[in-house]
Amino acid sequence: MWGVIKSVLAAFFGVQKEGQRRQDFEQGRPVPFLVAGVLMALVLVGLVALVAVLASR
Amino acid sequence: MAMNPGSKPVLQHSTATAGGMAEAHPAPPSGLLRWLLTTNHKEIGSLYLIFSLVMFFIGGIFAMVVRAELFQPGLQLVQPEFFNQMTTMHGLIMVFAAVMPAFTGLANWMIPLQIGAPDMALPRLNNFSFWLLPVAFTLLLSTLFMPGGGPNFGWTFYAPLSTTYGPPSTTFFILSLHIAGISSILGAINIIATILNMRAPGMRMMDMPLFVWTWLITSFLLIAVMPVLAGVITMMLMDINFGTSFFDAAGGGDPVLFQHLFWFFGHPEVYIMILPAFGIVSAIIPTFARKRLFGYASMVYATAAIAILSFLVWAHHMFVVGLPLVAELFFMYCTMLIAVPTGVKVFNWITTLFRGSISFEPPMLFALAFVVLFTIGGFSGLMLAIAPADFQYHDTYFVVAHFHYVLVPGAVFAIMAGVYYWLPKWTGHYPNERLAQWHFWLSVVGVNLTFFPMHFAGLAGMPRRIPDYALQFADFNLVSSLGAFLFGASQLLFVAVVVLCVRGGRRAPAQAWDYAEDLEWSVPSPAPLHTFDTPPTFERPAH
Amino acid sequence: MRTLLVLLAGGGLLAGSLQTALANGWNMPVGVTELSGEIYSLHMIIFWICVAIGVVVFGVMFYSLFRFRRSKGAKAANFHENTLVEVIWTAIPLLILVGMAVPATATLKKMYDASDADLDVMIIGQQWRWRYDYLGEGVAMTSNLATPRTQIRGDEPIDASANYLLEVDEPLVLPVGQKVRFLFTSDDVIHSWWVPELAIKQDTVPGFINENWVRIDEPGIYRGQCAELCGVDHAFMPIVVRAVEEEEFEAWLASRREAAEEEAMGIDREWQMSELMERGEQVYGSVCVSCHQQEGTGNPPAFPALAGNEQLLSDADWHTSTVINGVSGAAMPAFRNTLNPVEIAAVVTYTRNAWGNDTGDSVQPSEVAERLSD
DSSP states (O other): OHHHHHHHHHHHHTOOOHHHHHHHHHHSOHHHHHHHHHHHHHHHHHHHHHHHHHHHO | OTTSTTSSOEEEOOHHHHHOOGGGSOOOOOTHHHHHHOOOHHHHHHHHHHHHHHHHHHHHHHHHHHHHHTTSSSOOSSOHHHHHHHHHHHHHIIIIIIIHHHHHHHHHHHHHHHHTOSSOSOHHHHHHHHHHHHHHHHHHHHGGGSTTOSOOSTTTTOTTTTTTTSOTTHHHHHHHHHHHHHHHHHHHHHHHHHHHHOOOTTOOGGGSOHHHHHHHHHHHHHHHHHHHHHHHHHHHHHHHHSOOOSSOGGGTOOHHHHHHHHHHHHHHHHHHTTHHHHHHHHHHHHHHHTSOOTTHHHHHHHHHHHHHHTTSOGGGGOTTSOOOHHHHHHHHHHHHHHHHHHHHHHHHHHHHHTTOOBOOOHHHHHHHHHHHHHHHHHHHHHHHHSHHHHHHHTTBHHHHHHHHHHIIIIIIHHHHHHHHHHHHHHHSBOOOHHHHHHHHHHHHHHHHHHHHHHHHHHHTTOBSSOSSOOGGGHHHHHHHHHHHHHHHHHHHHHHHHHHHHHHOOSBOOSSOSTTOOSGGGGSOSSOOSSOOSSOOEEEOOOO | OHHHHHHHHHHHHHHHHHHHHIIIIISOOOOSBHHHHHHHHHHHHHHHHHHHHHHHHHHHHHHHHHHTBGGGTOOOOOOOOOHHHHHHHHHHHHHHHHHHHHHHHHHHHHHTOOOSOSEEEEEEEETTEEEEEETTTTEEEEEOBOSOHHHHHTSSOOOTTSOTTOOBSSOEEEETTSOEEEEEEESSSOEEEEEGGGTEEEEEOBTOOEEEEEOBOSOEEEEEEEOSOOSTTGGGOOEEEEEEOHHHHHHHHHHHHHHHHHHHHGGGSOOOHHHHHHHHHHHIIIIIHHHHOTTSOOBTTTBOOOTTOHHHHHOHHHHHHHHHHOOTTSSOOOOTTTSOHHHHHHHHHHHHHSTTOOOOOOOOHHHHHHHHHO
16 A cells, blocks of 8 residues: 555656666556546646645635 | 677577567558558557658747747747747647657557567557547647637647637647547557557566657557546537536636636646657667666666656646635645656666767767757746746746757757667668758757747747747847758658668668667567567577 | 756846846836736746756756767666655655745735725727726717728728727826726627736626736836627737826816817707717717628628618607617627717617618607617
8 A cells, every 4th residue: 555655656746766666567557556546647637736725715 | 799798688588589480470561551550569650650750850940930930029920829829839730740659659669679579469459549639630730720720828728728719620639639639649559558568578678778668658648638628628519519617607607617627737748758768768778878777776766756747736826816825835846856757767878878988879969969959948948837926937038948958959859869770670771971960960050049048038028929020139039040940951861861771771780779778679670560579589688 | 067057057148148138128027016017026026947947957958858868878777766866856846835825925915905995997898899998987989990991901001100900099098096997898709808918807798897007116007908799800809008297197087078068968969960970970880880891881791781771761769779779699789888879879860871771860869868778
């Protein structure tokens, strides 16, 4: 679970170690990554929106 | 091939299997019917490319009319009414009929070759997608000859200028966009089906060339946003013909709703026109730097990040329309964020060049110009993202300069780079190098003369879409117009190079560029009508 | 390494000459309000950030292109990733952007605070003119392009001493030092009211009201243009703001109020044909001419001809009511709120008797006033 989140975070940041990526692609199943990716995209939108709301006060 | 051991895929299939088995395919019908009925990805790719080249010149002529009128202050050649039709048609034709079909043409030709597939997944649909386009754009161009003239409300066709106040031909314009939209959606479905199902055995997603990756992501963008465009133009259709008031404030509608819907389509559309360009450049730079692309995985991630963020930034086109403060901040932050993955791409290309072994064939020249000039367009984009400053930039020539930098020396240069890169594969001949160099240098000078002064004109206060301007903008416009004529004329050289290359020239081997990596270079040049009847076996490079 | 230095020096030289060029009227104006100055500095900060990034990125790029040419025997290295470098070049732009977002947010918040204004001015976009209404002051006016159409068409040379295309008949007069709140709306399509020196650009959206505000520091004349494509004459609806000292503004406002009252009194008296024709020609020239043309020929089908128009000639009643109420679903706006009864009567009389429309009949301001009160 934590490994999936770490890998998705790395993908969001855009940088991942080649070894880790290889391992994810060879051993992981795609569905957890997709779910985590979609959820974290929503979290990102929420975070930016939160910052915008706080900044506008 | 032998000079770069251990750094590229090993292709385990011979040219004999690639070119063979022609007898298994029925003979194509002859004459015009052959082109009308073809289901071959290479022929359809060629049709797309030829169509887009013709449209590039038609849209270009419209641009020349605009630049000629703006050559000096006062109205000399055309009336404002016709001028507005020219700016509108120039935008619509270049976006929907030149740049998008060009990329689709390249996708048709190259995606099956790059993933080792015999054809597109849905060949008949492919034929249909293409033939919708001439219908759509003949209809669109015919509106110019209708009473009241063609669309005159800008390529963004903001309501209510395009609804309550639009010319009678607007309904035809809507139908033509619908048809073009269907074509794009079908094309995108086809590309996704091909990439997901028809890769050579052994080729996984993270082994695909970046052109394939960028087109996969672009296809998802197309499927996501083209229906939104279809929705918004249908609402226009209802407002115009059936008495609804979606965008008419007098009936309780909201003109700003139009802009939200349009830009929810429009901003991803911008990336639809640039992501495949990233893919092409990511193929060309490693080839001529003779060094593997730096950061392949981060390129893929960056493309995906750009695609996701492209859905979150639409309202940066609407900073002065009267959005609430929170919305301005949200869209400003998201827009600034999108600069990060874009920057990563540029850094990756440049690091690929670093400590390479670089040569400057025509495709490389265009790819390098792309990196520099697209980055300049990216810089002005970063400036435009700063919402307070956008109150000064918005709807001025600064914006015109910005999006032409990303679309002309951006998307168009990448298409030309791709054409020069793959012409040997398509025709079996190298393009004439001397002519191609002339084309390159004249284009680079022309494009910068045209668009660089527009930054200054915009900052000095010149709004966009005006047929006549105050005297302080005269010098900028004079230079821009001269540059535009130079750029326009030098594109005739491009046609000359392509025609000459089809008819003859220095023979190209299968591996036309010595370091080129991908599967397309394993089939003979010119590529036979049917390739990869037997799937090749793909093996990852050893590390 | 020496090449890199040369490239950097070249970049510096380029930046220097850019600086000179930008100082000479090629750049965004600093403007005459506190906020326009802030916007200008944001613009320059982000510009120099871009220049700096550009010098580094293009420096490395051209250094590589020059240094690692195959024709000079360069051999390709074999690296294709480096996590540390990638982390650094993702993180640095992120930090720069956060640094940029902070001042931008601060400025934006000030721009959005239109509270406690000393004066409210309603700005209404119309195809293709601006209407200004000093709310609560009883003064309103329409501002039209003053550059002669003959110069635009090229029938006579452009007067280089006048501000070609940036001259209006009625500038918007504003007091300096006071906080003026603008309320924006439109009668037809979306326009955008833009004066660069005031750093205000705001869309006028039909059916909706936007706000923005300004406090001008220096008296002067500030010019701008409509920034949103709004139809045929989008290029021909400039904006001129005349900023004056507060006393002068009050005096101007008073004289305007007086003139408006005077004209209101004229409604009740009988007007001579020649008076109506003279006033009507003025009104036609500022309000009608952009669509219906100098000679009343119009621009069909959107803008019908008035000269020889059968319906117009035969039906004075319909003619007057069309001017008052506009034509729904077409480009013709309603003038009931923008023109006063004298102006409506005069322009109807004028169009019934100009360019061979010799009906000989006239419409009196009192008749129009009666219809307006219905």
